[in-house]
Amino acid sequence: PTPRKLNEFKASPDLLTVANCDVHGTAEDADDTLVPQSSRPPAGDPNGADITAPGADIIAGRPDGDYYRFADGGSSLATALTSGVLTLWKEAIPSLTMAEVKQALEHTAIPLANVPDNAQGFGVLRAKAGLDYLRKTPSRR
Numbered sequence: 001p002t003p004r005k006l007n008e009f010k011a012s013p014d015l016l017t018v019a020n021c022d023v024h025g026t027a028e029d030a031d032d033t034l035v036p037q038s039s040r041p042p043a044g045d046p047n048g049a050d051i052t053a054p055g056a057d058i059i060a061g062r063p064d065g066d067y068y069r070f071a072d073g074g075s076s077l078a079t080a081l082t083s084g085v086l087t088l089w090k091e092a093i094p095s096l097t098m099a100e101v102k103q104a105l106e107h108t109a110i111p112l113a114n115v116p117d118n119a120q121g122f123g124v125l126r127a128k129a130g131l132d133y134l135r136k137t138p139s140r141r
Contacts, residue, residue, distance in 0.1 A: 020055035048118030053078040
């Protein structure tokens with residue numbers, strides 16, 4: 001997209017942009033990396049990602065009941081994973097707003113080492129930590 005269109009997209013408070021990371025099959029945060037194909041805006045450009053989610057080396061179910069491994073699935077898989085997590089959050093907390101989602105992401109995502117903020121947003125999505133955070137906010141008690 002042209003910079004103008006990207007700026008218009010990022011101006012919406014109801015949308016998230018998702019970067020793609022590889023968690024390398026471990027529970028360790030220290031080895032998580034931004035996938036080389038993940039979009040990286042120029043330094044200082046505020047129109048980068050809001051959040052990063054796993055999109056590499058993903059195992060997904062197929063209609064026939066078998067599984068398929070996506071070695072380099074990309075931001076499409078990272079976005080689908082993020083959408084699924086946010087759907088579960090919304091199911092658990094029906095009155096959840098996008099502002100609250102962004103607050104939870106900001107407080108619970110794990111930043112990637114040596115990656116500019118505009119390329120990773122708040123960092124790597126943590127589904128359970130985000131939901132726990134939302135459930136503990138004063139307005140949710």
